[in-house]
Amino acid sequence: MKAIIIGSTKHLFFATFYACLGITVALLLTGIHFLNARPDLSLWHTTELKNEFHYNTKLDNFSDYIALEDKLFAEVDNKVLKKVSTTDASPVNRYVKNSLSDPTHWPQNWNRSFEWPKAYAPFGVLLLHGMSDSPYAMSNVATHFKGKAHVLGLRFPGHGTLPSGLTELYWQDLAAAVNLATAHMKQELKGKPLFVIGFSTGAAAALNHELELINRNRSPDYAGMIFISPAIGLAPSAAAARWQNWIGQLLGLDKLQWNSIQVEYDPFKYMSFAVNAGDVVYQLALRNQGLLAGLTALQREKLPSILTFQSVVDATVSSNAVVNTLYQVLPAKGHELVLFDMNRTSINRNMMLNDPLPQLLPTNPSRVHYRGTLIENINAETTQVQAREFGVLPRQQASSTIAPLTLYWPAGVYSLSHVAILFAEDDGLYGLRNDTDKRRIQIGGAAARGERGVLSVSAAEMLRQKWNPFFPYVLSRIDQYQAAHIKP
Numbered sequence: 001m002k003a004i005i006i007g008s009t010k011h012l013f014f015a016t017f018y019a020c021l022g023i024t025v026a027l028l029l030t031g032i033h034f035l036n037a038r039p040d041l042s043l044w045h046t047t048e049l050k051n052e053f054h055y056n057t058k059l060d061n062f063s064d065y066i067a068l069e070d071k072l073f074a075e076v077d078n079k080v081l082k083k084v085s086t087t088d089a090s091p092v093n094r095y096v097k098n099s100l101s102d103p104t105h106w107p108q109n110w111n112r113s114f115e116w117p118k119a120y121a122p123f124g125v126l127l128l129h130g131m132s133d134s135p136y137a138m139s140n141v142a143t144h145f146k147g148k149a150h151v152l153g154l155r156f157p158g159h160g161t162l163p164s165g166l167t168e169l170y171w172q173d174l175a176a177a178v179n180l181a182t183a184h185m186k187q188e189l190k191g192k193p194l195f196v197i198g199f200s201t202g203a204a205a206a207l208n209h210e211l212e213l214i215n216r217n218r219s220p221d222y223a224g225m226i227f228i229s230p231a232i233g234l235a236p237s238a239a240a241a242r243w244q245n246w247i248g249q250l251l252g253l254d255k256l257q258w259n260s261i262q263v264e265y266d267p268f269k270y271m272s273f274a275v276n277a278g279d280v281v282y283q284l285a286l287r288n289q290g291l292l293a294g295l296t297a298l299q300r301e302k303l304p305s306i307l308t309f310q311s312v313v314d315a316t317v318s319s320n321a322v323v324n325t326l327y328q329v330l331p332a333k334g335h336e337l338v339l340f341d342m343n344r345t346s347i348n349r350n351m352m353l354n355d356p357l358p359q360l361l362p363t364n365p366s367r368v369h370y371r372g373t374l375i376e377n378i379n380a381e382t383t384q385v386q387a388r389e390f391g392v393l394p395r396q397q398a399s400s401t402i403a404p405l406t407l408y409w410p411a412g413v414y415s416l417s418h419v420a421i422l423f424a425e426d427d428g429l430y431g432l433r434n435d436t437d438k439r440r441i442q443i444g445g446a447a448a449r450g451e452r453g454v455l456s457v458s459a460a461e462m463l464r465q466k467w468n469p470f471f472p473y474v475l476s477r478i479d480q481y482q483a484a485h486i487k488p
Contacts, residue, residue, distance in 0.1 A: 039261050041254055043080050044095055044162040045272060051075050052165060053157045055172040062184035065177065069113060069155065076161050092265040092441060100441040103267040106428075110136030110268050111160030113181075114153045117188070121150040123223070123486055124185045124194045128178065128202030129153075130231075131277050134160040136268035137199055140424050144475055150188060154181045156202070158277075163264070166274035167257055171284035174205045175212070182209065182221050193223030193486055197478075199422055200317060203230030203308075204284050211291040214302050224485045226478055227308040229418045231281050232288070233321025265441060268429070289325060297331070305334040307481045309421050309474055312341050312357050316418035323360045332369035332392065334484070338477060340416045340470065341376040343409040345383060351414075365390035373477075375405075375470060383409035385470065407470050416465055421474065423467040430466035 051072040059065055084095045094101040103111055111134045125145050127138035135142075135153040145151050157173040158165035185194050198206040207230070210220045255261065259278060262271035292300075310322050318325075319339075327337055339360060342348065362368045368391030378386045385408065389401040423430045423444070430444040444466040468474065 041258075041261065043084060044264060045164055045258070045261070046254070047079050047162055047164050048168075049075055049079070049161060049165060052161075052168075053173065053177060055170060055176040057176075059180065062180045065180050066113060072161060073112065080162060090263070092263065094264045094267045098439075100439065101265050101267045102439075105440045106267070110134055110139055111155065113155040114142075114151075116142070116146050116151040118147060118150050121148075121189065121192060123192055123482065124150040124152070124189045126181055126185055126194060126196045126206075126222075127151065127153040128196065128198040128205055129156065129159070130200030130202050130229075131281050132159070132163075132166065132270040132273055133199070134268040136429070137422055138197065138202075140422060140427060140471070141197055141475075141478075144478075150185070150192075152181060152185055154178070156205075159270075160268075163270040163272040163274065166270065166277040166280075169274075169276060169280050171205075171208075171280045171287065174201070174280075174284070175208055178205050178209050186221060194221065195224050195226065195482060195485075196222045197226040197228070198230065199228045200418065201231050201281050201284065203227035204232065204281065204288060207232075207306075208284060208288050208291070210303060211288060211295070214295060214299050215291050217299075220302060220304050222304045224304050224481065225306045226481065227306060227310075228421050228474075229310060229314060229317060230308060230322060230326075231285055231317045232326045233285055233318040234278075234282050235318065266429075266443065267441065285321075292326070292329060300329070300331050301333065303330070303333070305336070305485065306330070307336040307338070307477065309338045309477075310340070311416040311418065311421065312339055312360055313415045314418045319356060320359055327370055330370060335370040336373070336477075336481065337370055338373045338375065338474075340421070341374055342415040343383065343413060344377045344380060345409075346380045348414045349380065362390065368392065375473070377409070378404060383411075385409065387473075405470075405473060407473060410469050413465055413469070416468060416470075420465045420468045421471075424471040425467050425469060427467055432467065 049072060051068055051074075053059070053065060053068055053072075057068070059068065080095055081097060084093070090096055091099050092101050093099050094103060096102065097104075103109055108114065114135060125142075127135065127142055129135055129137040135155050138153050142151050142153055154177060157177055158169040182194070182196075196206040196209075198204070203225075206222070206225055206227070210222060210225070213220055257275050259273045259275050260271070264271050295303075306326075308322060308327075310319055312319055323337070327335065341357060342352070361374070362372075365372070370391050372389065372391040374388045374390065375385050376388055378384050384404065384406075386402055386404045389403075419430075425431050426433050427444065428440070429442065432445045433442065
């Protein structure tokens with residue numbers, strides 16, 4: 001009887017094992033078939049660029065980086081633009097000359113690094129864009145500082161050219177480029193303070209730059225750091241990115257190296273997103289988390305103060321990680337956090353699936369060691385917003401923690417997004433301006449309505465908020481922050 005029970009149990013175990021294995025293989029094959037059934041890859045997905053910068057590229061200074069960038073864009077022109085223009089007549093393809101999305105229709109090629117010097121500048125600003133973006137992402141902030149400071153907008157390696165640049169990218173490439181740009185700015189400023197403003201992955205790269213220095217017991221380079229939607233943490237699913245990429249390479253299925261394959265209608269941002277790009281951000285975030293956790297209390301005191309702007313809802317990075325992984329471990333040193341709440345009118349509140357705000361606000365605000373600000377509706381009956389302070393309050397607001405603002409949620413907008421915070425309402429690409437050059441695409445107001453499954457651009461992408469109705473408040477807080485960190 002005992003032998004029969006053991007034998008039956010063994011057969012049941014093997015049957016269950018093989019059944020689970022079969023289901024796993026079937027699901028894997030189904031997933032591979034689904035991913036490989038997407039649109040065909042184009043020349044800008046498959047072309048390899050030889051003149052791109054990498055962390056092991058031997059360059060002496062930032063001038064060499066710009067010289068290499070010149071060769072890179074000439075290579076893009078020869079390998080792609082001159083070929084695509086004769087084979088693809090799409091009116092909204094950035095790689096088709098004279099299309100609505102042709103970057104040359106803008107007075108400045110925002111896909112490239114740019115530098116705006118100022119004689120006797122009181123301070124400098126280094127601008128770092130996000131993954132799949134270009135320096136255009138920082139254009140509104142850059143314009144604000146033009147003539148006030150020495151401004152440098154860095155083009156990250158793999159960006160501003162072809163989406164294929166994201167398939168061979170390492171986070172160390174970004175770090176090496178930041179090192180060159182920072183050294184150049186410090187040399188130009190001759191002791192004047194240097195601030196860094198980073199968006200998403202750019203913020204993670206700026207944080208990494210300082211953490212690496214402090215970890216080696218060296219002095220930080222920045223007088224202050226300003227982060228917009230920083231990539232401090234990502235969803236756990238990001239960890240699976242490298243496996244999808246590895247399977248694609250193993251099976252020779254190039255499409256598996258891409259999370260999305262879309263029409264490249266944005267002149268300054270890739271719409272196709274490589275799996276490797278997500279893994280780069282994930283690995284950089286892990287590196288920063290490890291460095292931050294390994295610092296002593298004295299080393300953490302050396303970290304420059306940080307001002308962060310973050311939407312409470314963010315489909316790209318973790319808002320929770322910004323608060324709990326970064327700000328909760330920072331010492332009391334003038335750090336500031338601005339959270340943009342959702343538009344909590346009565347109708348919107350009844351339609352929300354979940355509310356992330358309680359996880360972001362401290363249960364005991366009096367024990368928060370940073371200055372926190374929540375931009376929220378004054379009440380559920382109005383779209384006007386107020387700034388509610390919590391944590392360490394500025395001296396001038398010690399008697400009041402709530403200040404009404406003359407800013408409002410626009411009609412039909414229920415929240416900001418990961419990409420919206422950096423752009424003003426009148427931005428010529430992502431804002432609502434209708435008086436731009438008619439040869440140029442205008443994305444911010446292009447919320448077309450009709451039947452499903454007709455347009456090549458998804459409704460979710462068109463309806464994603466692209467500009468920030470509270471951008472004037474962002475600039476005012478940045479100015480206040482910098483003024484407080486510049487010694488007279």
